[in-house]
Amino acid sequence: MTRGPTTEVTPMRNAIHRARTSLEQRPLAAAVGGVAVFLLVLWTTPASWQTSTLRFAVPIALAAIGGIFAEKSGVINIGIEGLLIVSAFSAIVVVDWLGDGGATAGLPNLWWGMLIGVLVSVLFALLFAVVCLEFEADQIIAGLAVWLISLGLAPFISRILFDSPNTVNITRFENVTVPVLSEIPLVGYLLFDTEPQVYLMLAGAVAGWYLLSRTTFGRWVVASGENPKALDTAGVDVRKVRYAAVLLSGVFAGLGGAGFGLGTLGTFAGTGDTVINGRGFIAIATYLLANYHPIGALLGSFLFAGLNSMQDVLQAAGYAIPTELIRTIPHMTVIVVLVFVGRTRLPDAAGDHYESGDD
Amino acid sequence: MRDRLESIAERLARASVVDRIVISLAALVTAVLIGGVLVFVSGAFASCRTGLEMGGATFCYNPMQVYYELFLGALGHPLEGGWTLTNYSLATTLQRTTLLIFSGLSVAVAFRAGLLNIGTQGQLVVGGLATAVTVVYASAVVPARIVLPLGVVVPAGVIGTVVLIPLGVLAGALAGGVYGAVPGALKAYADANEVITTIMLNIIAVGITSTLLSWQFQDPNSTNPQTAPVPEYAEIPTLPVVGFGGRMNFSLLALAFAVALMVGIAWLFARTSFGYELRTSGIQPGAAAYGGVDEKRMTVASMTLSGALGGIGGAFWVLMVHGRWLENVPSLGFDGIAVSVLAGNSPIGVGAAAFLFGIFDSGGNSIGTATDVPPELVGILTGLIILFVAMPEFFRMLGRRYVTVDSARPARTDGGDAGADDGGDADA
């Protein structure tokens, strides 16, 4: 996107890089290790922190998975922050409009909100895709524009509808308990007695992983980002693949934004950076950290969401910590992660426009 | 003769400067049009006592009025009675213009070096605090008056102005520069993507400065999160005769300084070795390295310069606008991105774009007070402008549709074509 990679590698980073590669090569060991760490964390931390973490991971994880598809296909979508904003906002507006707590045409209004939220997000992604793929816009700048437009549009509409940059409150999703599974010790209450958007996130991560690594489409996405010309000459329309990938990033980000809005927030605050508050950017850092692995992105989102909820827990527990400084911990983490794991290689053609027949 | 004219016209059309200006203007117009439609349509969903009845709906907002307020309100409504040049709205517009020139230049310098510095905001926040703190502490040690050899007594105020303002600006530039150098170094030596690090550093800047504030620099006489005020004489002085009055918080001197800096940066790019190396790095890092540019150092240097410019922006925000540092810094740095993008990263263009966004800011206030249209409209317009500026192809395509430019482009002779020697078939 800007400068190419530099040639030097710090030894520290090399070690981490090697560790990561070796983990990637031994998925079973990685899985077992991951589960062990996971259980340890579950066992030693308060339950309220765990549920908060899970809920706050939703927009980060799903936006990150969406971002993976776009970027893997060669389109850096820095506008996912904007997609989170519009989807969360429109979902809540739709629920309020159809009637809080009711159902329309047999479908609960909350799910209508979800649907429309995703749709709006996809529309914005489509706008972004057209601008980048048809008109050869610089992806980073177009992405920033999408963010800025969303940042203005949501409170703008909110003021017109509600006479306030903040929307009304709606009744949020309720917990869905899976009968037997929720009885599993340690993880049952967390993973199988939770809200729909959390299930969506878990399913989304698995679906994202499957789609990317097991299907034809996934292979095309990878090829389109690494060497679009190769894909083109293999008879696949690169443009279509990129459209699909960017729209898919709209779907995932939409699920994340709408799920977060309907399941966790129940209201949309439009002042400042809005209630999304940079979660889309954290999502980008998350998938870079995860080296574009959807499951990795899920785990990474736990890290960031967990750090974020940690401060609330610590404060409530009476630790006198300077809040302002604590708030920056996740962001510092992002930088540290980038510095030490920065070897994440961007897809070769990421950020470049591709025109079939160009030499 | 016609050929000649055509070739001149062609050169003009291809000249990138003209290209950029046309595209920027087209983007502005398109964004304004779309914004107008948005305003009009959204008026149907707003509630108002009286509005335009059309097709069963009531349209509450008049886009013409909105733009009237936006553009002319920012100048103080020159078409209405009782207008004076040095009015408050225009002062606000120019105040913003001045500040946006600094942050726009900051972004432009980095962009030209191929670095997307989203971190001007953070650099401005940090630089501003450094300025305020430096000036507040230094003003305590500035001597009350100095007696020059001839017996001329220079009062503290004058000394203060002459010493403290440059000192404050320098402090801002230094702090901003260091804070810009950080992502530069992370990029150069750890390959950390600067877009992400600068976004993060913006948030971290808020955390750090607010912690510093509550730890040490909070004005004890105030409950607002802010530093103690700098002495009156350390604020940027206004030109009493031609300028805007003191309570306008705008100084023509500051604007002049900003413009001078703008010209200086343009000169740096065009005339100096450093500027040449910076531009080369931005366009083609491989070629820059080949040409003897140490890419890592250039990354750090350009980010430092960029940060310093952001820091200067913070310094002027402190010294010209508030006379102190406040915890909630307006989004001057983010607007700087828009300014620079609209200006095509050209330093001189930054001046024009800054004026436009100055109008947006001040006119935005006008919209907020004089109409019921949500002032967030300005944010949407900014986003739309950036979006359209980012897609020059869109306007080129439009242009090609309506202005037929047939491919009169002369065929380039392929020098040294072997066949050419003995009159073999020419290739075109």
Added chain:
Amino acid sequence: VGGFGDGGSAEYRVGMVYATGGTGDDSFNDMAKQGLEKALEEFDLSYEKTEPGNEGEFPSAQRTFAESGDYDLINCIGYAQAEALRENAPEYPDQNFIIVDEVVDADNVRSYTFNEPEGSFQVGHLAGLLTDREFAAGAGETNPDASTVGFVGGTRTPLIESFEAGFRAGVEYANDDAEVVSSYVGDFNDTGRGQSTARSMYKNNDADIVFHAAGRTGVGVFQAAQDEGRFAIGVDDDQSLSNADFADVILASMVKRVDTAVYNAIESVVNGTFEGGKTKALGLEQDGVGAVYGDELGAEIPQEIKDALAESKQALIDGEIDVPSEL
């Protein structure tokens, strides 16, 4: 160029400069707006407003109104405007201003302050009494094993800390053993963080009741209360009415009658009785602050508790109880 169908001009004009966060916060700013709206109905009045995004915009927002000279009164809502007003008021000696929540010493400014610690003491007293008992109403119930209550603040400023100070004093007055946990989210608009903070108080600290002074962030506190089946106490407005969705967990609200202040100021301008240079302190006695029981749950609160509160109210008015305004 005017808007479509511009109405005729009214006799009086006021300018509103809202506190950051703006209208729609369901508390402080909306209270001011209610006062304005009441005045709009009763007088031949028109208004313009600005909603500055941060403190830096206050000086110019106030000045924009003052420069035009068209306004009979400029209402500056929120303590954060005091600084700017201290500079501006002398510059425009003929312009009438009011400031809410702070005192500005100028002949053309009328200041309205509220005794937040007194009101907070009242709800603290309520919380302290309830946390010890077994009490279930609406969607919430207390946990009789633990006597913990919580406080969630917006940003950590002296004003918000004075809420906590009063609340703590009230809790202690009711119950020496009750514990108060407190947390400042750092934002008046982050419902998400409000939610997770309060949830942590309910779940980890076994808090029964959480009082918030956090603007819109407080919505998150109500959500957490509903999720966890506990109680919350609102602020500024009777939030069991303004946020009726949460009426089943809002025990009470510490109201602060900003609307009264705004309305009275406008009324005095219309009547020609505006008194600049004076401060109106609104406490329990003036009904400027106070505990208002929740619309839905109020009826279920035991009478003896209500009696105790009435008693302490009188004691506060009589000055028999000293409430700290700082932590």
Added chain:
Amino acid sequence: METNTADLDVTNSDLAVHLDGITKRFPGVVANDDVDLRVERGTVHALLGENGAGKTTLMNVLYGLYQPDEGRVVVDGEERTFDSPRDAIDAGIGMIHQHFMLVDPMTVAENIALGNEPTKWFGMAVDRDRIDREIRDLCDRYGFEVDPDATVEDVSVGVQQRVEILKALFRGADVLILDEPTAVLTPQEVEGLYDVLEELTDQGKTIIFITHKLEEATHAADAITVLRDGVSVGTVDPDRTDREALAERMVGREVILEADSDPVETGDTVLSTRDVTVEDDRGVEVVSGIDLDVRAGEILGIAGVDGNGQAELIEAITGLRIPDEGTIDYAGDDITAWSRRRRIENGMAYIPEDRQERGLVMPFDLVENGVLGSQRSGRFASGGRIDWAGVRDHAEEIIETYDVRPPDATAAARSFSGGNQQKFIAGREFERDPSLVVATHPTRGVDIGSTEFIHDRLLELRREGVAVLLVSSKLDEIRSLSDRLAVMYEGEFIDVTDPDAVTEEELGLRMAGQRPDGEADRHPNPGESR
């Protein structure tokens, strides 16, 4: 123009491909002008022509990447319109591009199946077993050896080429187009390729083989069509023609196929490296303990197949890469730790391998490009300011002397053709008043006229006592110019010799890793691993 070859008549045979009157124009260029091409089934058909003659363009038309402005495409007797490669693939055409179209981080199998993946579970998953099975079948049938699970970036160029061929066969191609398939191969690998082609034609496949090397065309093809400046100048039978006649047809004039360099007095050692070891971006050691000396007035050539460490060695010498071990001495100074700028300032000129990435700033005009590298030298700058008037004069001088066309110093570098770009770079570097010239592939992609000019200037500099280090993969070029010749293989010098003392065949063997003393080759299968 008199020739002693008889044009082939292939009108009435069984045609696999018939391109009829194809014209393809680009802005300012007619790349193909009414070209006819008839390719018989089951044969190898060579398409011969100079750089820019239009060979690739013609094949891109056949492969559906370009749509012809005029003319018909007939495949298997049926007229077809290919809107995209997809259509061409469906019609049984496969293309192996000049630059391989492989996705580096994907595996061999993934690349082979790309775009044609068989699926299972109603399209829900790629059927990897089936892909593996089919690849194994293909390998058995045509005698290939590839590891389907290897990552493409880890296998040698030769193997990558097999992968490309397999990719075409995998989608059932009957006609295979190979665009300059030998450019990146060692002579031995080229032989292997010929075997593959034979195997393929035996099984009924048709091959179109693009090259501008005469001997390849005559050696491998059953028929040769020559293109010149976008025009077809006839199809000939290789058995009834000779190299000189073909060359004349291709170039349009008589060609001298040898450049000569008479020996010159050599002076002091200008450049010497000792034990230089370099790692590439991935941390793999690609240059292992190289010792070399270049004296004033001498051209030291480095021959070798691309990717054997030449690029990294040169980058280490010119200051673009830090060697991990060893020292580099230049004009008596140890410059190992010197910056690139300092090396430039001390008279090191460098024609880089990649002119468009490194040698020129493409959007800058030639004036601005003329100062690249000298932007801080006293000649063009003082006090940090660049003297643009002086720079402009300099650029115009280069343009004039080196016959850069069009002679417009204010045109952007990217608007010049490759050959003219190269001439400008050569001019800029040669006119630096250098004491050492490092030239990498100085004539790659440059036509014969410009090549001669650049060669002449190099020899002239050598006569003036400049030391020259020349890297090239063109054997004839490097043999005729060099005074001494080093052959590089897997990061080491296999041999340093007098170029006249070895035959082209011996050179080929050394480039494949065989040492002159007959010492056993450390890597019996040179191409397989890097």
